[in-house]
Amino acid sequence: MSSDALDIPPCFVPVEKKGLFATFRTDKWWIQPLIMALILTTFGIYTIIVLLLEHGTIGSIENDYIYYSENGAHYVSPISSPGPNALPSELLSAWPLPATLLFIWAPLGFRGTCYYGRRVFYRSLLANPAGCAVDKPIKSYNGENGFPFIIMNSHRYFLYLAIILAILHWYHAFESYFFGDSIGFGFGSFILTIDALFLTLYVSSCHSLRNLIGGNVDCISCTNYVKKKGNSWINYLNQHHGLYFWISLVTIMAADFYIRIYLGLLGNEEIFQWVM
Numbered sequence: 001m002s003s004d005a006l007d008i009p010p011c012f013v014p015v016e017k018k019g020l021f022a023t024f025r026t027d028k029w030w031i032q033p034l035i036m037a038l039i040l041t042t043f044g045i046y047t048i049i050v051l052l053l054e055h056g057t058i059g060s061i062e063n064d065y066i067y068y069s070e071n072g073a074h075y076v077s078p079i080s081s082p083g084p085n086a087l088p089s090e091l092l093s094a095w096p097l098p099a100t101l102l103f104i105w106a107p108l109g110f111r112g113t114c115y116y117g118r119r120v121f122y123r124s125l126l127a128n129p130a131g132c133a134v135d136k137p138i139k140s141y142n143g144e145n146g147f148p149f150i151i152m153n154s155h156r157y158f159l160y161l162a163i164i165l166a167i168l169h170w171y172h173a174f175e176s177y178f179f180g181d182s183i184g185f186g187f188g189s190f191i192l193t194i195d196a197l198f199l200t201l202y203v204s205s206c207h208s209l210r211n212l213i214g215g216n217v218d219c220i221s222c223t224n225y226v227k228k229k230g231n232s233w234i235n236y237l238n239q240h241h242g243l244y245f246w247i248s249l250v251t252i253m254a255a256d257f258y259i260r261i262y263l264g265l266l267g268n269e270e271i272f273q274w275v276m
């Protein structure tokens with residue numbers, strides 16, 4: 001039985017089949033969660049490789065967080081930003097694990113508790129459910145009221161950290177335009193700027209930030225949303241939050257790959273560079 005036959009949207013197709021992924025849906029509902037799972041898995045594997053590289057488990061590179069070139073280029077790998085260089089070397093030398101682990105919990109916590117991210121994780125990684133009207137493996141899920149899912153309610157606090165992170169990414173993008181005593185522009189500058197831009201769009205479109213800026217939420221008719229007190233920009237950005245989630249995930253991975261692997265580990269030349 002198709003949803004067309006029922007003349008109702010797919011989400012209202014009843015779940016009558018039992019078993020993992022069992023459904024009466026006839027559309028390609030599995031494509032979206034599959035693509036999401038592939039991107040998330042790629043990001044997870046890449047991040048683990050970064051940590052293993054830093055730990056010296058696979059190879060060793062001299063400048064693993066910051067790429068310096070002979071002509072003064074200075075690019076910070078975004079996954080290690082804020083970088084381990086922000087800490088005293090005595091503290092770092094006493095820390096036996098990859099230094100990025102000291103910081104990475106903040107951006108991962110922000111993404112992991114993201115309202116849009118939860119939908120993505122639950123659908124694509126937990127398959128719970130993988131789609132509307134698709135049977136799910138975990139029947140006991142009872143919302144985010146108990147451990148471990150209650151941790152998701154900490155998202156607002158991760159937002160405060162993410163705002164600092166976005167500022168730091170802009171700082172690293174800014175300093176990438178300086179080549180020693182000269183000003184210039186390389187592919188690293190370009191990709192770090194794109195990373196900072198989409199991270200900012202992702203953070204700026206956050207539901208928690210929209211809620212904060214809306215204000216006075218105990219009285220819906222009094223909120224700034226209703227009064228339209230200059231927060232229309234965040235309403236606009238918020239509508240595209242999911243898009244920024246994905247683009248910023250891909251751009252941070254691409255920027256990190258270019259700086260850490262392409263330039264740092266493999267020792268390639270910049271794709272292009274212009275210095276005054």
Ligand code: FES
Pocket residue numbers: 110114115116117155159202203205206207208209241
């Ligand atoms: S809701 Fe997605 S980052 Fe806040």
